[in-house]
Amino acid sequence: MTSSDRQLLSGNGAIALAAIHAGVALGTGYPGTPSTEILEEFSRRGGKAQWAPNEKVALEVGIGVAYGGARALITMKHVGLNVAADPLFSVAYTGVVGALVIVSADDPGMASSQNEQDNRRYAVAAGVPMLEPADPQEAYDYTFAAIEISERWGLPVLLRLTTRVCHTQAPVQPRTSFSTAPEPHFAHDLKGRNLIPPNARPAHRRLRHKLAEIEEWSETTPLNQALPGNGQAQLGLITSGVSYLHAREAEPGASFLKLGLTHPLPLKKIRQFVRGVKRCVVIEENDPCLADAIRAAGMAVESKEDLFRLGELNVDRVRRILACDHSPEPARPAGKPPELCEGCSHRVVFQALHDLDCIVAGDIGCYALGVLPPYSAMDCCVCMGSSIGIGLGLRHVLPRAEARRVVSVIGDSTFVHSGITGLVEMIYNPPPSGHVVILLDNSTTAMTGHQEHPGTGRTLNHQPASKVVYEDLARALGLPEVRVIALGRDSSEFAQLLRSSLAAEKLVLIVARRPCVLAAAHIREYEKRAAPPAAIST
Amino acid sequence: MNKTINVMIAGVGGQGVIKASDVLSRAAFRSGYDVKKSELHGMSQRGGSVCSDVRFGPRVWSPMVPPGEADFLLALEPDELLINRGRLRQEGVVVSPELVETARLSNRKSLNLALLGILSVHLDIPAACWLEAIHASFAEKLHAANEQAFAEGRRAAEAHRQGRSPA
Numbered sequence: 001m002t003s004s005d006r007q008l009l010s011g012n013g014a015i016a017l018a019a020i021h022a023g024v025a026l027g028t029g030y031p032g033t034p035s036t037e038i039l040e041e042f043s044r045r046g047g048k049a050q051w052a053p054n055e056k057v058a059l060e061v062g063i064g065v066a067y068g069g070a071r072a073l074i075t076m077k078h079v080g081l082n083v084a085a086d087p088l089f090s091v092a093y094t095g096v097v098g099a100l101v102i103v104s105a106d107d108p109g110m111a112s113s114q115n116e117q118d119n120r121r122y123a124v125a126a127g128v129p130m131l132e133p134a135d136p137q138e139a140y141d142y143t144f145a146a147i148e149i150s151e152r153w154g155l156p157v158l159l160r161l162t163t164r165v166c167h168t169q170a171p172v173q174p175r176t177s178f179s180t181a182p183e184p185h186f187a188h189d190l191k192g193r194n195l196i197p198p199n200a201r202p203a204h205r206r207l208r209h210k211l212a213e214i215e216e217w218s219e220t221t222p223l224n225q226a227l228p229g230n231g232q233a234q235l236g237l238i239t240s241g242v243s244y245l246h247a248r249e250a251e252p253g254a255s256f257l258k259l260g261l262t263h264p265l266p267l268k269k270i271r272q273f274v275r276g277v278k279r280c281v282v283i284e285e286n287d288p289c290l291a292d293a294i295r296a297a298g299m300a301v302e303s304k305e306d307l308f309r310l311g312e313l314n315v316d317r318v319r320r321i322l323a324c325d326h327s328p329e330p331a332r333p334a335g336k337p338p339e340l341c342e343g344c345s346h347r348v349v350f351q352a353l354h355d356l357d358c359i360v361a362g363d364i365g366c367y368a369l370g371v372l373p374p375y376s377a378m379d380c381c382v383c384m385g386s387s388i389g390i391g392l393g394l395r396h397v398l399p400r401a402e403a404r405r406v407v408s409v410i411g412d413s414t415f416v417h418s419g420i421t422g423l424v425e426m427i428y429n430p431p432p433s434g435h436v437v438i439l440l441d442n443s444t445t446a447m448t449g450h451q452e453h454p455g456t457g458r459t460l461n462h463q464p465a466s467k468v469v470y471e472d473l474a475r476a477l478g479l480p481e482v483r484v485i486a487l488g489r490d491s492s493e494f495a496q497l498l499r500s501s502l503a504a505e506k507l508v509l510i511v512a513r514r515p516c517v518l519a520a521a522h523i524r525e526y527e528k529r530a531a532p533p534a535a536i537s538t
Numbered sequence: 539m540n541k542t543i544n545v546m547i548a549g550v551g552g553q554g555v556i557k558a559s560d561v562l563s564r565a566a567f568r569s570g571y572d573v574k575k576s577e578l579h580g581m582s583q584r585g586g587s588v589c590s591d592v593r594f595g596p597r598v599w600s601p602m603v604p605p606g607e608a609d610f611l612l613a614l615e616p617d618e619l620l621i622n623r624g625r626l627r628q629e630g631v632v633v634s635p636e637l638v639e640t641a642r643l644s645n646r647k648s649l650n651l652a653l654l655g656i657l658s659v660h661l662d663i664p665a666a667c668w669l670e671a672i673h674a675s676f677a678e679k680l681h682a683a684n685e686q687a688f689a690e691g692r693r694a695a696e697a698h699r700q701g702r703s704p705a
Contacts, residue, residue, distance in 0.1 A: 008567045111578040135574070135601070168576040168601040169563055242601065249599035315604035330605070333621035335587030336550050369584065 009172045011139040011165040015073075015103065016041035017174060018143035023181030025070035025098075026050070028058040030417060031448035032077030033112035034166035035105035039075055040451075043461050051451055051460045054384070054417040055080035059087045059102065066096035066156075067193065070184040071147055078106040078119045079383065083418065088156065089126045093203035094193040095154035095210075098182060099147040105161045108285045109312035112163075114364065114383065116310075118286035123158050123263035124293075127207050129214055130158040130263040131223065132241040136170045142260060144175070145223060151182075153210045160262075162285065164242045164312065215264035223260030226273055229253050235322075236277030238270065238290060238301065243313050247283040250318040262290065267297050274299045281322060285313045340369045345487040345514035346440060349409070350375035352495035356502070358407045359398075361391035363419070365411035366447045366516075367440055384414055388422025388437055395431030403433040404502055410437065413445035413453040416468060426507055427477055434506040436498070439470055442516040443523055450519045462522075464530040474509045481508040488514075542595035543661065544603040547650075548622045549614030551585045554650035557675060558612065559590035561654055564671035566594035569663045576601035589622060610660065612653045633657050637694050648687030655691020659699065 009017065015038050019027060027042045027049040029035065043049035052058035055076040065072035076084060081104045091100065104122070107113040123130035131146050133139040139161065146157040191199050218224060229235065235254040239247050244258045257273040259265070274280045274294075281302040282291040291303035304321045307329075320329070340347050350370040353360050354377040362368055362378035363386060371378040380390060391408030398406065410419045419439075426435055445451040452458040457467030474482045481504065485497055494512065501508040515523050545562060549555040556577060563575035577590035591603040608626045612633045613619035619634055626632065638652045651672070658668060672684050 008564060008573065163578065164576055164601050167578070168574055169560075170574045170598075170601070171567060171572065246600045246602075249604070314602050315600050330624070333624070335589075335621055336585070336617065338551070338584030338586030341584060366584065 006171045006173050008169055009136050009140070010037065010167055010169045011133065011136045011161055012037040012167070013041050013169075014136040014140035014172045015143050015159070015161075016045060016047070017172070018140045019073045020045045020047050021175060021178045022144055022147050023071060023178070024073045024101075024147075025181065025184065026061070026065045027073040027075065028052050028061050029075035029103070030055045030058055030080055030083075031413075031445050031451040032080050032105070033448055034107060034163045035075045035077050035080075035103055035161070036448045036451065037166075038073075038103060039460060042073070049460050051453055053454055055084040056087060059084040059091075062100055062102070063087060063091050063094075063096065066098040066100035066150075068184045068186055069098045069182050071099040071101075071181050073101050073103065073143075075103040076105070077113065078104055078117055079113060079115065080104075081119055081122055082117075083384065085122065085126070088122070088128070090195055091156050092126045092128050092207055093195055093200060095203075095206070096150065096156060097154065097187070098184070099150040100156040101143065101146040101150060101159055102156055103159045103161060105163070105166050106286070107163050109163065114381070116286060118289060119158070119160055120262060120289045121287065123160075124289075127211055128156050128158055128263070129153070129211075129261065130160055131260055132160050132262050133165055133260070134240075134242050134244045134258075135165065135168060136172050138260065139165060140172050140174065142223070145260075149214070153214060155207075155210055158263075160241070162242055162312075168242075211264050214261075215266070218261050218264055218266040219269050221261060224266050224269060225256075225258045225260070226269065227256040227258060229255035232278075233276055234278045236273055236280045237283050238273065238280065238294065239283040240290065241285065243283050243285050243318070246313050246315050246318045249315045251322060259290070265290070265293055267294075270294055271297070271299060274301060283313070283318055283321065337372060338369060339372060340366065341517050343489075343517040345442060345512070345517070346370060347375075348487050348489070348491040348494055349438060349440060349512055350377045351491040352498050353377040353407065353409070355491075355495060356498060357405060358498075358502075359394060359402065359405045361387040361394065361406065361408045363387035363408075363410040363414050364447075365414050365440075365445075367409060367411055370409070378409070385410070385418030385422055388419055389425060391437070392422070392426055392429070392431055392435055395433055395435050400433055403431065404505060406435065407498070407502070408435065408437045410439055411446075412439065412441040412443065412455045412470070413451075415439050415470065416454050420473070423474060423477060423479070423509070427479060430507055434504065434508065436501045436508045436510065438498075438510045438512055441470065441511055441513045442519070443513075444516050444519040446516045446519065450516065450522065456523075458526055458530075462526045462529075470511050471509070479507055479509055481506050482511070483508065484511045484513065486514060487512050540596055542593050542598055543610075544608045545592045545610045545612065545657065546589060546603055546608045546622055546625060547592065547612040547614075547653075548587070548589040548618035549650075550587055550618065553588075553614040554647065555588040555590050555614060558650040558654055559592050561651065561668075561671045561675045562592045562657070563594070564674055565663050565667045566592070568667040568670050571595055572598045574598045574601040587618060587621065589618070610657055612657060614650060614653065631660060637698060638691055639694070642690050643683075644686045645683040648683050651684045651687035652691035652694075655688040655693075656695040658688070658692055659695040
C-alpha cells in the first residue's frame with residue numbers, strides 16, 4: 001500500500017499516521033479514554049512512543065523535545081490536561097523551537113470519564129492556539145496544521161478531540177509528500193526560558209503579540225470556512241468539531257461558518273458571516289464557549305439552552321436547538337451496566353471491604369465498579385490519586401470509631417500516576433488512628449485497555465524496562481507497615497489481613513497482587529519473551 | 539444507492555459487536571461508499587452494553603445514526619434488541635440470532651458474522667468486498683470459521699426469503 005491510498009481510520013489512528021508522516025520525534029502521554037490508541041498506533045507504525053507516569057511528566061518531556069527543536073506529540077484525555085496544566089501555562093510563555101502538539105481528548109456525555117469539562121477553556125486560559133477536527137480526515141490534516149502553527153509561532157498547540165472524533169472510523173486520504181522534520185539542536189535562550197519575573201513579564205507580552213498575529217492569520221486560513229447555503233441566506237450556523245457534522249445533516253441547506261481554529265477566533269470573519277444571514281445560531285457541544293466569545297464581541301447570535309450543554313450533541317438534538325424545542329428529551333436506553341469481570345481479583349477485595357463495613361475512599365480505574373452492587377463498597381471516586389488524600393482527610397476529622405474504618409483503595413497505574421505524593425503526605429502528616437492504603441496491583445492499566453506503566457516493568461510496546469516496586473518504594477519512604485498479599489479466589493485471607501491492619505491503628509500499605517484476568521495471558525507472553533533463554537545443561 | 543444506509547449493531551461486551559461493525563464498515567468502504575462507524579467503548583470489556591453505528595452512502599455527515607432512522611438493527615442479545623428497537627425506523631429490519639441455527643456454525647463465537655451474512659442479502663455490497671473485509675479483520679487462522687458463519691447467515695436469510703415469497 002502506498003501512502004496515497006485512502007484508508008479507513010479512526011480519528012486516533014489518523015493522528016498517529018499524521019505523526020508518522022510529519023516526522024514526530026517522540027510521542028508521550030498517559031492512557032485515558034478516548035485518547036489511548038493514538039500512541040499505541042503511533043508505536044505500531046514505527047514511531048517512538050512512551051507512556052509517562054502522568055500527563056504532567058509527559059508534557060514536560062514534550063517541552064524538552066520541542067526545546068531541542070524536534071516535533072513532539074503529547075496525548076491525554078481531557079482531565080489529564082488538569083494534571084498537565086502547570087507546565088502548559090508556562091510553556092505558552094517560554095514558547096518552543098520545534099513543535100509541541102498536545103492532544104486533549106474531551107468526553108462530552110462522559111462515556112468513560114468523571115466529568116465533561118470543556119477544554120476549549122484551557123486554550124483561552126493558557127493563551128494557546130486550538131484546533132478542532134470534526135472527523136478522521138481532519139484529525140489527520142489538523143495534526144499537520146498544529147505542527148505548522150506550533151513551529152511558525154513557537155507556541156504549544158492544543159488539538160482538541162472529542163469521543164466521537166477519536167473513535168469514529170472514516171476514510172482518510174493521506175498526503176503524498178511531506179516536509180522533512182527539522183534536525184534537533186540546542187540553542188541557549190536563558191531569558192526566554194527561565195520564567196523569573198523579569199523574564200516572565202516580557203514573555204507574557206510576547207505571547208499576547210503572537211496570539212494577535214495568529215488572530216489576524218485566522219481570518220484567512222482555510223481552517224475556518226464559510227460555506228454558503230442554498231438560496232436566501234436565512235439561516236447561518238457557526239460551529240466546530242463534530243457538531244458541524246450533526247448540524248450539516250440536520251440543516252443541509254443552511255449557511256455554515258465551520259471553525260477549525262477555535263482559538264484565537266476570527267472575529268472579523270464571524271462578524272461578516274453574522275451580518276450575511278437572517279438568523280445566526282451557534283451549534284456547539286459542551287460549554288457555550290463560541291457563543292460567549294461571539295456575544296462578548298458584540299454580535300447577536302443565538303445559543304443553545306443550557307440543557308444541551310449536558311451530554312453529546314447529535315442530529316436530533318441539533319434539530320431541537322434550532323426549533324427552540326426545550327421539551328424533555330426521550331431518555332436514553334439504560335443498557336446493561338458493566339461489572340467487575342468474572343474472576344477479577346478486585347472482587348475479593350471489595351467483598352472484604354463490604355463485609356467489614358469500611359469507609360472507602362476509592363480512585364479511578366476498573367475498581368471504581370466496586371461502587372455497584374453487590375459490593376456497593378466505594379464511598380467516593382474523584383480524580384486520579386485522590387483516594388489517599390481523601391482517606392487521610394476523613395481519618396483526621398471523623399470520630400475514632402468511624403476513622404478507624406477508613407481505607408484508601410488505589411490501582412497500580414493510578415498509584416504511579418499520582419498516588420505516590422499521597423503516600424508521602426500520609427507519612428508526613430499521619431492521622432491519629434493511622435491509615436490503611438490498599439494498592440490493587442493487577443500489573444496493568446486495565447480500564448483503558450491494558451497499557452503498561454512504570455510498575456509493570458515494561459515499556460509501551462511491552463519491552464523490558466526498569467520496574468517500580470511499590471513495597472520497596474513505601475519502605476524507602478519510611479512507612480512502618482508494608483504487607484504484600486497474593487490474592488486468591490477466596491476473600492477470607494485478605495479480609496483477615498485487612499481486619500488486622502485496621503485494628504493496628506498504624507500507617508499500613510497493603511499491596512494486593514494478582515494480574516488482571518483479561519491481561520494475564522498477555523503478561524505471561526511478554527514475560528516469556530523477555531526471559532533470557534534457559535541455559536543448556538550439559 | 540443514493541441515500542445513507544444506517545446500521546446499528548448491539549450486544550454486550552465479548553459478543554463481537556465492534557468486530558462486526560469493523561467488517562461491515564470495511565466492506566462498505568471497499569465498495570466505494572463514504573463510511574462512518576462510531577461507538578462508545580471503554581466499558582465493553584466489562585460486560586456492559588455496546589452499540590456500534592455504521593453509516594454508509596455517497597456522503598455521510600454525522601457519525602451517529604439519528605434516533606428513529608436506523609434501517610437495520612443487528613442485535614446479538616435479546617435485551618439489547620428491546621433497548622435499541624426505538625432507534626429503528628418504522629420499516630426498519632431487525633436481524634437477530636433466531637434466524638441462525640447456531641449448531642451449524644463451526645465456531646459459535648462467530649454468531650456476529652452470521653448476522654452480517656443475513657444483513658448482506660439486504661445490502662448492495664459485492665461478495666468480494668465482504669470477503670476482503672473479513673480477511674482484513676481477523677487473523678488468518680480465524681478466516682475459515684468467520685467465512686463459514688457469514689455464508690451460513692446468508693444462506694439462512696435467502697432460505698427465509700424464498701420461504702416467504704409466493705410459490
